[in-house]
Amino acid sequence: MKVGFIGLGNVGGKLAGSLVRNGHDVTVLDLNEDLMQSFVERGATAGETPEQLMRDCEAVVTCLPSPAACAAVVEGENGLINGVSEGKIWMEMSTTDAEEIKRLGAMVNAAGGSAVECPVSGGCHRADTGNISIFAGCDRPTFERILPLLTTLGRRVLHTGELGTASTLKVLTNYLATANLLTCCEALVTAKAAGMDMNTAYEAMKISSGTSFVHETESQVILNGSRDISFTMDLVLKDIGLFQEIADRHNVPLEISPLMIDIFKDGIARFGERELSPNIIKRLEEATGLDIRAPGFPAEMTDDEPEEPGYEVIPTGLSR
Known part of the structure; x- marks a missing residue:
């Protein structure tokens, strides 16, 4: 073909x-x-x-x-x-x-x-x-x-x-990935604030019921500091906005989705629409003054399959 x-x-x-x-x-x-x-x-x-x-x-x-x-x-x-x-x-x-x-x-x-x-x-x-x-x-x-x-x-x-x-299903799964990213950011910053070793915190999250595809990929480049997953905040906002439109169209009264949209709008206002999406964690880093980087994590993800x-x-x- x-x-x-x-x-x-x-x-x-x-x-x-x-x-x-x-x-x-x-x-x-x-x-x-x-x-x-x-x-x-x-x-x-x-x-x-x-x-x-x-x-x-x-x-x-x-x-x-x-x-x-x-x-x-x-x-x-x-x-x-x-x-x-x-x-x-x-x-x-x-x-x-x-x-x-x-x-x-x-x-x-x-x-x-x-x-x-x-x-x-x-x-x-x-x-x-x-x-x-x-x-x-x-x-x-x-x-x-x-x-x-x-x-x-x-x-x-x-x-x-x-x-x-x-x-419809693609937008739904991107919404879930974004929710995963935001909760991973909150968990990592909270672990650092509580005095946890970040390498150990990553592994605890990975082997537990709290793990996810997003944690096992994006959390690694967050901890590295590169935050490079070749995806930007404007694209995240587009995707979760499309999900919200589907819910609105069908009269589903979402509660978490509007908050996520506000968080990424704030991230874009602070850091620019072409900022790498995992850098949404910078909102929490700036609020706490914490550096959550840890040694041994890759600067970008590669597929080992x-x-x-x-x-x-x-x-x-x-x-x-």
């Missing part, structure tokens, strides 16, 4: 890298020409416009920073919608709004193509090795058609249902 890939940022570049590394015929497109050139040097082809990619490729993947950016690529000048014809597939891998993906997907379907939302979860370090998890929302025949591509891009692939379901072929995950209680 000839694949177009639009968006070579922190996540998209790593996902596109998995396709190139595994021998797929990939045409890339990004506003940053240096990023495109780096892929050309690895065997990819440089694209010209989203429309051209869709005309020339069987499937086009987009991985972009916002719903607005996605809309511009799909329906803007030289947008990919102009290149859609019978059998073409658009795969949206960004974290976006379910209603927006359904709107744009309906345009692609009406033009004879198929739209798939397939956001990823698991961190940039797993995107880099093809071991990330993927949610896929689309009709079942389209899912089965693109499953070989998805199992190259990721390790665990879950078909979530029709278009819109994957975006070997790259292996992916597979479809079947939901608990359901059969294939």
Whole structure:
């Protein structure tokens, strides 16, 4: 399958890298020409416009920073919608709004193509090795058609249902990850204030009922001091804001979510929207005057799992 890939940022570049590394015929497109050139040097082809990619490729993947950016690529000048014809597939891998993906997907379907939302979860370090998890929302025949591509891009692939379901679940899981991050920050600073050894505190949290994926990854770069997970506060605020919008739409009176939004708005006001998201802990560090760094933790996360072929995950209680 000839694949177009639009968006070579922190996540998209790593996902596109998995396709190139595994021998797929990939045409890339990004506003940053240096990023495109780096892929050309690895065997990819440089694209010209989203429309051209869709005309020339069987499937086009987009991985972009916002719903607005996605809309511009799909329906803007030289947008990919102009290149859609019978059998073409658009795969949206960004974290976006379910209603927006359904709107744009309906345009692609009406033009004879198929739209798939397939956001990823698991961190940039797993995107880099093809071991990330993927949610896929689309009709079942389209899912089965693109499953070989998805199992190259990721390790665990879950078909979530029709278009819109994957975006909803992705936003939900990002909300949970953000809640985990904030509670880990509070626990680490409180442990330091109570005189605990931070290496020991990390291990206590890791081997206990209080552990989480976020603790075992982000707490490490927090304790290192780099705070580098290639994800920024503005993106966190976008994601938890999308989750709040879903709750509002369905009249769910959330209590923790609005507080989390206020915390990240305050973090952005203090440190800037492009500040690394784990540096939300700086609010507590500044309030207490504490330094919670500890020796022996990595500056960035790497995936120590070997790259292996992916597979479809079947939901608990359901059969294939």
